Amino acid sequence: xxxxxxxxxxxxxxxxxxxxxxxxxxxxxxxxxxxxxxxxxxxxxxxxxxxxxxxxxxxxxxxxxxxxxxxxxxxxxxxxxxx
Amino acid sequence: xxxxxxxxxxxxxxxxxxxxxxxxxxxxxxxxxxxxxxxxxxxxxxxxxxxxxxxxxxxxxxxxxxxxxxxxxxxxxxxxxxxxxxxxxxxxxxxxxxxxxxxxxxxxxxxxxxxxxxxxxxxxxxxxxxxxxxxxxxxxxxxxxxxxxxxxxxxxxxxxxxxxxxxxxxxxxxxxxxxxxxxxxxxxxxxxxxxxxxxxxxxxxxxxxxxxxxxxxxxxxxxxxxxxxxxxxxxxxxxxxxxxxxxxxxxxxxxxxxxxxxxxxxxxxx
Numbered sequence: 591x592x593x594x595x596x597x598x599x600x601x602x603x604x605x606x607x608x609x610x611x612x613x614x615x616x617x618x619x620x621x622x623x624x625x626x627x628x629x630x631x632x633x634x635x636x637x638x639x640x641x642x643x644x645x646x647x648x649x650x651x652x653x654x655x656x657x658x659x660x661x662x663x664x665x666x667x668x669x670x671x672x673x
Numbered sequence: 674x675x676x677x678x679x680x681x682x683x684x685x686x687x688x689x690x691x692x693x694x695x696x697x698x699x700x701x702x703x704x705x706x707x708x709x710x711x712x713x714x715x716x717x718x719x720x721x722x723x724x725x726x727x728x729x730x731x732x733x734x735x736x737x738x739x740x741x742x743x744x745x746x747x748x749x750x751x752x753x754x755x756x757x758x759x760x761x762x763x764x765x766x767x768x769x770x771x772x773x774x775x776x777x778x779x780x781x782x783x784x785x786x787x788x789x790x791x792x793x794x795x796x797x798x799x800x801x802x803x804x805x806x807x808x809x810x811x812x813x814x815x816x817x818x819x820x821x822x823x824x825x826x827x828x829x830x831x832x833x834x835x836x837x838x839x840x841x842x843x844x845x846x847x848x849x850x851x852x853x854x855x856x857x858x859x860x861x862x863x864x865x866x867x868x869x870x871x872x873x874x875x876x877x878x879x880x881x882x883x884x885x886x887x888x889x890x891x892x893x894x895x896x897x898x899x900x901x902x903x904x905x906x907x908x909x910x911x912x913x914x915x916x917x918x919x920x921x922x923x924x925x926x927x928x929x930x931x932x933x934x935x936x937x938x939x940x941x942x943x
Contacts, residue, residue: 604862604863604864605863605864606860606863606864606865606866606867606870607863609818609819609866609870610866610870610873610874612819613819613822613823613866613874614873614874616823617822617823617826617874620823620826620827620830621826621830624830624834
């Protein structure tokens with residue numbers, strides 16, 4: 591490493607730091623998904639099918655997630671309706 | 674009671690078979706009667722790493738199907754006393770490893786051996802699931818590299834939900850992280866995830882760090898488990914890992930770039 595490259599390095603994070611950051615995000619996301627009950631994807635599909643009877647939506651416009659905190663679980667259903 | 678150890682990783686090419694050969698040899702060297710089983714049906718390789726490829730007559734699937742006895746299939750290691758190898762089948766279909774059959778063989782082996790080391794195939798298919806299902810201890814082999822770390826986390830999820838211990842709500846599998854192909858110089862330069870980075874992400878106890886080294890290829894070329902090269906860093910790092918596995922408190926080594934002395938540099942020594 592030359593004398594000047596020492597100064598350049600300071601401005602941007604190292605590639606290893608980027609790797610760690612990306613891994614922390616994806617691993618947290620995947621762990622969260624793993625903890626969700628198996629029925630969730632099927633339930634999501636059925637909800638989509640019901641809504642589709644009345645409104646034309648894409649499947650990615652419905653987000654179902656289950657969050658568990660200390661003493662309660664929250665089932666969140668987020669539907670984006672088309673304009 | 675025999676202990677079943679699975680050597681697993683999710684990702685291929687990270688050093689599972691090298692580790693299985695090293696750990697099983699290390700356990701046997703310390704006087705524990707050990708058998709190492711190759712679960713990679715279709716892609717047998719443990720026999721080559723252990724240097725017994727020409728002595729394979731019957732394999733794991735033959736025993737499951739009742740085509741040979743367990744004793745006919747077990748290969749006695751010529752170098753290390755108290756070490757046996759059960760090779761994988763090469764030609765049969767992957768689903769040949771049925772759970773009942775695997776369980777029966779493990780139970781039979783448990784009568785004779787102190788440690789049963791299961792060398793898992795890559796992936797999360799039947800062979801990998803069978804290798805980890807009955808485990809008491811898991812060694813998760815990981816390279817300091819994004820895809821390997823992610824796959825290791827996936828495997829940890831499977832150990833915690835799909836293993837026998839998880840399904841029967843028994844005490845969970847003991848998980849150990851073995852970081853392989855570690856290059857302290859690249860870590861110092863910020864080009865490679867450090868031990869603590871990987872520990873932070875996976876959050877399981879560290880069994881050992883195996884430095885990246887030419888010694889591994891050299892050992893596999895010769896069919897000698899690398900742990901027998903006691904003068905190499907890799908051999909020493911694996912020996913430390915086996916000692917830790919047996920409960921000894923051994924400090925981690927080879928985590929930092931070796932400072933070469935002036936004379937060593939002058940002589941081009943490693």
